[in-house]
Amino acid sequence: xxxxxxxxxxKDCRMLVSGKFFLMAIGFLVLYTAYVNLSYIRFMQxxxxxxxLYDPTGTQTEKSPLVQIVSSMEDMDTALLSDANGxxxxxxxxxxxxxxxxxxxxxxxxxxxxxLSLLEPSASPAxxxxxxxxxxARGLFSTPWMMTPAQARAAPASRQPHSRGRRA
Numbered sequence: 001x002x003x004x005x006x007x008x009x010x011k012d013c014r015m016l017v018s019g020k021f022f023l024m025a026i027g028f029l030v031l032y033t034a035y036v037n038l039s040y041i042r043f044m045q046x047x048x049x050x051x052x053l054y055d056p057t058g059t060q061t062e063k064s065p066l067v068q069i070v071s072s073m074e075d076m077d078t079a080l081l082s083d084a085n086g087x088x089x090x091x092x093x094x095x096x097x098x099x100x101x102x103x104x105x106x107x108x109x110x111x112x113x114x115x116l117s118l119l120e121p122s123a124s125p126a127x128x129x130x131x132x133x134x135x136x137a138r139g140l141f142s143t144p145w146m147m148t149p150a151q152a153r154a155a156p157a158s159r160q161p162h163s164r165g166r167r168a
Contacts, residue, residue: 051115052079055091063117087115
């Protein structure tokens with residue numbers, strides 16, 4: 001029985017190696033592995049977003065060393081113009097206001113949460129994000145993927161029940 005199993009196993013292995021599908025599958029596996037190692041892992045090692053804080057009254061005492069202090073709103077605008085992925089935090093009115101470039105909503109919320117986590121380690125609920133456009137707009141425009149039609153369609157008609165089998 002052992003010899004028969006070995007013979008069948010060798011025959012199966014020879015058929016797999018001689019077939020083009022197996023070689024193509026191995027090739028795609030190698031390409032996918034290279035893609036993951038060269039692009040996705042490199043993306044995960046990107047530096048974090050730059051966070052700029054304008055706090056003229058000094059109300060924000062707890063902040064991470066990753067937060068960069070700016071002396072005026074003009075300095076923060078200049079920093080955000082040169083760094084489209086940066087996040088501005090304006091604490092001049094007492095409450096923290098998040099200043100971002102307009103972009104994809106889920107990315108903006110992620111950047112705002114990241115900036116607020118650096119500012120307040122024992123975070124309270126996040127304030128509302130106020131996207132603004134400074135100078136020339138950068139990035140891609142985001143549009144809804146499906147527009148609401150001007151006139152609604154009629155509801156589908158219900159089908160009449162069918163009887164199955166032959167009638168007597």
